[in-house]
Structures are given as C-alpha cells and as structure tokens.
Amino acid sequence: MADADEATNALIAKLLAEDDQYEDMYGLAPDSDSDDWGTSRKRKKKKSGAKVGRPPKAPRERKYVTKEDDPNQEYTASGRRKRKDAGKAMRKKPRAWTEDEERLFREALKLYGRDWKKCAAHVGTRDAKAFTSHAQKYFIKLCLQGKPLPRAVAKSGEGYTLSGKPLDPNSAAARAYGFKPDSLEKLKAQGLANEVEGGLQCQRVTEEGEDKEEDELPISVNKENEGDTNNNINNNAGAAVNGDGAAKEGKRVPRPKKRKPKEEVVLAPIEPTEYAKSRPKRERAGQHGARSNFVSYMSGSLSLIPCQEFTGVIGAVGTQAQPFSVDISDEAMLLMDFHAHLSCFEVIGYLGGDWNPEARKLCIRRAFPCKGLEGTQQTDSCEMDPAAELAAKDKMDEWGLQVVGWYHSHPTFKPNPSMKDIENQENYQALFHDAETKTEPFVGMIFSPYDLRLPGKASRSETFWVQKGGRQGAEPTPMHVRSARRPIEALPSADTKQAMKDLLGEGGMAAGGALGRIQLTELWRPFTNIVDGKTPQGGPCTKLAKMRGALQHYLPDTDESDDFLDEIFTEIQTKWGTDLGY
Numbered sequence: 380m381a382d383a384d385e386a387t388n389a390l391i392a393k394l395l396a397e398d399d400q401y402e403d404m405y406g407l408a409p410d411s412d413s414d415d416w417g418t419s420r421k422r423k424k425k426k427s428g429a430k431v432g433r434p435p436k437a438p439r440e441r442k443y444v445t446k447e448d449d450p451n452q453e454y455t456a457s458g459r460r461k462r463k464d465a466g467k468a469m470r471k472k473p474r475a476w477t478e479d480e481e482r483l484f485r486e487a488l489k490l491y492g493r494d495w496k497k498c499a500a501h502v503g504t505r506d507a508k509a510f511t512s513h514a515q516k517y518f519i520k521l522c523l524q525g526k527p528l529p530r531a532v533a534k535s536g537e538g539y540t541l542s543g544k545p546l547d548p549n550s551a552a553a554r555a556y557g558f559k560p561d562s563l564e565k566l567k568a569q570g571l572a573n574e575v576e577g578g579l580q581c582q583r584v585t586e587e588g589e590d591k592e593e594d595e596l597p598i599s600v601n602k603e604n605e606g607d608t609n610n611n612i613n614n615n616a617g618a619a620v621n622g623d624g625a626a627k628e629g630k631r632v633p634r635p636k637k638r639k640p641k642e643e644v645v646l647a648p649i650e651p652t653e654y655a656k657s658r659p660k661r662e663r664a665g666q667h668g669a670r671s672n673f674v675s676y677m678s679g680s681l682s683l684i685p686c687q688e689f690t691g692v693i694g695a696v697g698t699q700a701q702p703f704s705v706d707i708s709d710e711a712m713l714l715m716d717f718h719a720h721l722s723c724f725e726v727i728g729y730l731g732g733d734w735n736p737e738a739r740k741l742c743i744r745r746a747f748p749c750k751g752l753e754g755t756q757q758t759d760s761c762e763m764d765p766a767a768e769l770a771a772k773d774k775m776d777e778w779g780l781q782v783v784g785w786y787h788s789h790p791t792f793k794p795n796p797s798m799k800d801i802e803n804q805e806n807y808q809a810l811f812h813d814a815e816t817k818t819e820p821f822v823g824m825i826f827s828p829y830d831l832r833l834p835g836k837a838s839r840s841e842t843f844w845v846q847k848g849g850r851q852g853a854e855p856t857p858m859h860v861r862s863a864r865r866p867i868e869a870l871p872s873a874d875t876k877q878a879m880k881d882l883l884g885e886g887g888m889a890a891g892g893a894l895g896r897i898q899l900t901e902l903w904r905p906f907t908n909i910v911d912g913k914t915p916q917g918g919p920c921t922k923l924a925k926m927r928g929a930l931q932h933y934l935p936d937t938d939e940s941d942d943f944l945d946e947i948f949t950e951i952q953t954k955w956g957t958d959l960g961y
Contacts, residue, residue, distance in 0.1 A: 476513060480504060480505065483502045483503070484502055484510070484517075487499075487501040487510075488517075488529045488531065488532055489529045489531055491531065492529070492531035492532045492535055493536075498510050498514075514541065515540070515541055515552055518540065518546075519539060519552065520960045521539060522539035522546055522918065522921070523900065523921050523923060523924065523959070524924065524927060524959065525920075525921070525924025525927030526941070538918050545906075545919075546918040548905060548919040553919075682797065683792070683793055683796070683797055684797070684798070684801065685795050685857075686795065686796070686841060686843050686857045687846075687859065688858070689701040689860075693861065694739040701860065702739070703741050703818060704738075704739065704863070705740075705743065705822060705860055705862035705863070706740065706743065706865055707743045707842075707862050707863070707864055707865065708743060709866050709867045710745065710867060710872065710875050710933075711745050713930060713933040713934070714748070714875055715728065715746045715748075715786050715824065715826055715840075716838050716840075716929055716933070717930060718746070718748045718788075718882060719788035719790070719828045720828045720930075722790070722895040722896065723895055723896075724758055724790065724895040725760060725790065726761065726787060726788045727751055727761045727762075727763050727785070727786070727787040727788075728771070728785070728787075729747045729749060729772070729775070729785055729786075730743045730746055730747070730782070730783050730784035730824065731746070731778065731781065731783065732744045732745070732784075733780065734781065734813070734820045736815050739818070741784075741822065743783060743784060743822075744780060745778065745875075747775065748771075748878070748882060749763050749764065749771050750763075752764045758791070759789075782811070782821075783811075783820060784821055784822040784823060785804075785807060785821075786824040786825070786826065787823075787824075787825060789827045790827075790828060791827075791829050793827060793830065793839070794826060794827040794841040795825070796825060796841070796857045800823065800825070801857055804823045804843065804844070805845045805855055807823070808821050821844075822842055823842070823843050824840060824841065824842050824843075825840065825841045826839075826840045827840070828925075828926070829897075829903060829925065831903075833909070835908045835909075836907070836920070836927075836928025836932075837929055837932045838929045838932075841859070842859070845857055846858050866933075866935075867933060867934060867935065869935070869939070870934075876946075876947075880947070883950055883951055898922065899922050899923040899926065899951070900921060900923060900958075901922050902920070902921055902922075903921060903924070904920055905919050906919065906920070907919075923948075923959060930944060931944065945961060948961050949961040
C-alpha cells in the first residue's frame, strides 16, 4: 500500500513538471487566474475605497514688511510697497537739443539722408538711436506743415517715416505729434466715405486744360490680385459642379455673396403752406429743367454748369470767339487762393486791373478780398458786405485801378458756376458794358481749395464769362476764358504780404470769422496725389500741408519762398492761437 502511494505521488510530480514546461512555453504564470489561455496579461484588481494621495501642503506664511521692519520703505495708497527704482527721480531726463545740435542735425540730413550712423557722427554729441528718434518727430512735423523732405532723404523714399514708406495717420507716432485718429471718421461723417474707402469720382485734366468727368472709379492699387481672386472663385465653382476637388471630400465651397439692392424710400410730398402758394414766383423759375434741381433760400440753384469753350482767335469779331484776352498776375492768384483756404465757408472779393479797348486786353493786377455779409456765410453761398465793397473800391481808386472782375470760392466742390453765379456774372457784365468796343470786359473766377478729387495739392480754379443767348428766350451760357499768367519773379510785394496778414485778424475778411476758420491740423485726405485719375499715391495730407503746397505753386522754388511761407504760417499760428509747429 505504501508503494502505491509513492507511485501516485511520483506521477503527480511528473505531471506538475510537465505543466511548468507548458507554462514556460505559452507564457502562463503559475498563479495566473486569467481565463484566456495564451496571454500573459493580468487583470488589474480595482482598489476599494478612495484614492490615497499626498497630503496637501500647508500654506506658507507670507511675511509682510512693515514700516517698523524697514522705515525707508515707501507704500502706495492701497498699502503695497513701491519699487525703489520707480518714478522719474531715478530716471535720467531727456536732454533737449541745443541750437547748435539742431543746425548740425539738419546739415546731416541734407548731406547723408537716411544713413543714420553717418548722421549721428556728424552731430557728434548724439548716438544713432537719439538721432532717429529726433528725425521721426522732425519728419512728422514736416508732413503736418506740408514742407518737402530734404533731397538726400527723399532719394531713399518720399514717405515721412524712417523707412521712407508712406506715413500711417493712425500710427502711435503720428497721433502723438499732431495727426488725429478720428480724422477719417470725420470725413465719413461729412458724406465723403466713397473717397476715403475706395470710390473716387475724379476729374482728369488734359494738357489743354479741359476738364473731363469720369465715372466713379474704385481705388485698386493691384489689379492682378483681383484677377487671381476671380479665377479662384470661378475654379472653385467649376469644381463644385463637376464633382472634383473639394466636392469629393465633402467640403462646402464658398460662393460669392450677392448684395441685395437697397429699397428706395419714397417720401410723400409736403403740402405747401398758404403763404408759399400765394407768394410771387421768380420769372425764370423752371426754365432750366434739370439744371434747377435744387434751390437754396440763399444761392438759388446749386446745380453746377460746366463751362463751354470759345472757338476761333481771341479778340476776333464773331459770336463764338473769346471777345478779349486776359492776363492774370500770380500775386492776385496767390491772394485769392490764400483767402479761399482760410474758411470752410464761401469767400468773396473783387479783382482790380485795367482795360485796354484798343488792344481788347483785360489785365488783372490785384485781388481785393471783401467781407461777407453777416449771417449769409454758408458752404454754398455768400453775399458781399456793402461796407466792405465800398472800402475795396476806394482802395482801387488809390491804386489807380478799376473793377474788372469778381471771385468767390467753392470750398469742397468743383469750381463750375451755379445758376446764381451765372446770374450775378450776367448782371456785372451789363453794369460794366463798354460802349466803344460793344463788349463787356468783366470776368468771374471760382477757386476750389479742398475738393477731395483734386489730382494734387494745387487748387483748381475757373475763369468764366457769360455769353447771352442769340435768340429770345435762350439760356445764358458760361464760357471758359483762356488767360495768360504773369509769374512772380522773386517774392510777393510787401502790399500782398500785408493783405494776407490782414485776413487773419479778428476783423479780417475770412468768411464766418472764428466760426468759419478752417481747422488746418485736420486731415484733408489719407493720400497726397491721384495718379491717372484713379490711383491714390503718397501718405496722408493735412489741410495745412494742402494749403502750403497750393501757395507754393505760385512762388519760385527758392529758399526765400520757403521763408516767406514760414512767416505767413507763423502769423496764422500767432493770431489764431493754434499750434502749427512753427
């Protein structure tokens, strides 16, 4: 019996040994309780109870420094400690540029342009960083004043920046030194969003001096990008139809959005009052059809009539020839344009000169600004004050001149005459009729200083004469008068300079007084020039820069002319109490 038990135990031991071989072969552990044979993955037992982690650290006790600990420590109103290096006392104050350094600074710009290391070495007492900081302020000041960059600086870029690129009026540097960030918003508020955002209705001036109206043109600097965009849209649309490209992947292809046309709101006409029904009507009312589409209580029709051209030789006898030749002094043009730039309202004045009936020649030698009648100054109309009219005529008598014309301004629109202007000119011509030559030697001039459609800084002007209709009931036609300009040889006379300064006083001839003064530091438009009638070019232009550029157009390109304009704008800064940087 004992032998049988031993044999049984030996058999069991043999079988267990064979199991260990299979475990080693198939990777089974002896204590594996997995039901899946052939795998060594163990089942993880879920731990009962909450997860035991590290105990939270005790918060550190913050030690606050009190006045007792450090009596020299300063504190803010809320009890916080002040930094010991905070405040202006610990920092070095910037050192102002001396007159000698300013002189060397301008010499360096004329010699080396934007080579800042050479410029700093020329000054000697400033490094390149201090020189560039001062140069940026100086360039913005020149931009505000409308002065050109030094020639050496302009060679590397005509922009009023350190890099030569156009100045951004919304940059921090521009806002810090005069440009107002809300200037573009003011332009939009005035109904000029098309010119600012992209639509420009421009006039192209041909070599002969004719004005040709063009349709509203978008500002597009790079047309190639537009073509690529259109091609991409068309290709994407084709891929969506053919089932190629993005359509196979299930992506949604964007399509160009179509703008819905705005619904026009038609207002019911207002019933006229009994007084309006019974008052007498103007005899010429309704005769001009579409021309009289808007009537102001001051200026009559405000629709502008383009001037027609004469044909034939000037002074020749004929109905279509210009009846006389005209010479205009640039000193008179300078004073008229200066007067027009000072006010946001219309300004008015007389032209003094002489008439030669034998040569059929009219010479305009000087302008005589007149004050507008109080309460009549508007952006589209102006009436001459009777007292100022008599004073101007008395001054002409002192000079030995006679009245040969009148002028006024259209501040922000084209210098084409309105129906009221044509009527006034027709009355003046009848008053100054010359019986000897059977002609009417009297002209009208219109200046447009701040029209956003101007090609550049130079103002646009129109000299016109009214030709009466040949048959009864025919409308009078404004005709463009061709004229010769007599340039200023050196500098304007002392009388012209004094007349310009007299316009700036409290009793000056600027329309509207202090209320009508133009804000010269405001932005005129966000670019300087319009190339080819549609493409904007150059950086932002203030009204001060526009005014200086327009006046420079009548003066020779000399340093004396720059000094003359500096004196005039310094006078504006003093009398108007506004900082223009002079």
